[in-house]
Amino acid sequence: MNARLRAAFGSPFLASTISFAIGTLFLAGITLGMTHHLLFDPALFTTQPLWLWLGGVLGIIYLTGNILLFPKIGSVQTVIFPILGQVLMGLLIDNFGWFSATMTPLTITRVLGALGVILGILITVVGPSWFEHRLPTQTTPATNLWLWRCFGIFTGMLSASQTAINGHLGKILNSPFQSAFISFLVGTLALCLILLVLRPKFNWQTVKQKNTWWMWLGGCFGALYVLGNTYLAPIIGTGLTVVVVLTGMIAGSLLIDNFGWLNTPKRPVSIIQILGLLVMGLGIVAIRLF
Template sequence: MVFISLGCALLAGFLLANQNPINSDLSRIVRSPFLAASISFLVGTVFLGLLSWGMSGNLWPTREFISNQPMWIWLGGLLGGIYLTSNVVLFPKLGAMQTVILPILGQILMGTIIDTFGWFQAAIIPLTMLRLVGLVVLILGVVCAVVLPSKLKKDELMLNNLEKETGKLFWQIWAIIAGAISATQQAINGHLGTLLHNSEQAAFISFFTGFILIAIFSLILERRLPKLSELKTTKLWNWFGGILGGSFVLATVLTVPKIGAGLTITMGLIGSITGSMLVQQFGWWRSAKSSVSLIQIIGVIIMAVGVAIIKFL
């Protein structure tokens, strides 16, 4: 069962890595990342709604259930919307490299804190010396897979420019916070699924509230809807982003109660980085194509070793 949960979390990250270029291409078509995110959330909401209705015949929990639960249990979708919007805002502020790395740091740290102290009703997993070693190895793997390739290519956005860009300190701090928000969302959604005894329903509720948030934000900012002429130029796969995002949320709802928030987040990161490497290697979804380096492959292997230390030693 543990290996199934680990595989499910890994697949979730892989799906999310494919969602990003799909939504990016949709953003180019509708000329707005916010409109593209709204469309993606709408498709995901419909997908999860149909799945929940087909599996259990229910979309919404009972009034009694709602009145007996703390308010924070409903924040998963709100946090998901904040995280997605943050990524859209951070990209032009920090560039691709920092937008990837800093949220990962926030996710790993918050996932560890949630497991260590049992926040959001998560099972307590003590932070032993061996787990700490595993986390260090894991972060080393992230550095190899994400940081070093750009550093070796002398990318203008590499991390040693952080200290030269003090004006970006606020956005760098917010990127770490955004990663922590993502980890919190996964923990909350996992507990909601446990309470409802219905993972599909929990994922639908989370995605629906996220859609409401991003749609309102998009309408305020853009003051328009996508044009029909724009939507007619889309490919069929341009609409798959929401399904992949919904599948990611559903997978995390299923796995957090079984293997903990920290390990779910970690496996998702490995899947996401691996998926991004494949997208990069083969240029999937009309994305820019470039070869994966040996150091990236080594980084993913090191991350897998870190997971093995945390979970199995």
């Protein structure tokens, strides 16, 4: 949906701002319906740490990082290295109780489970290309390649941090809905500042030509994604939330590819990709039960 929105407006930052703004309004409606108010006690600004309000900013950095990574290291590695950072940071947050998260000691079984999830993602994303000998070649010089890969890991770590921060904010406010709304609102304001600096241009004729009603729904789905993370993190821990959500993202992308939803080219799901999903599932079971 957001890719179609970007194609219509031409600017990834403009498309992201529109998507975030729609998501903010969507969450505002949900929050008003559930809690009957959007505001909170201003005293929280002085009694709570600054990082509590930065979840939306970290989400923007993660989003921008993917935009920068894609032309440098290719689509496959743009998926893999941020995911590695997400899983790693999720386990570290649980182990050390960072961002006021509930401490869950890092055991050998949990580490093996996390490695299983990463292996499953590798099998699902890279497997078909590997077996068909059509992995993309890299155009970025080798000296810079690992810098970009490390940057990808770093942005993934910020994404996991956002999940923990929003989860704790939801506990402070006693409302995951209000927390998700604040995160999206901060992200929207940050993107508006970026637009003021970049001043991207767009053509309304292109927007009209590439307009489809569902391209405006990306922000709503993104809002539900952040809300789900915010709700789950305090209950099952940041690490497990990250790997469960990642598995859902991979499974959803395979369904979109297989059935050609949202005007995407049909790419039938292969046996190796189903195997990768099963490996991810086993990894989640190891993290959750042990």
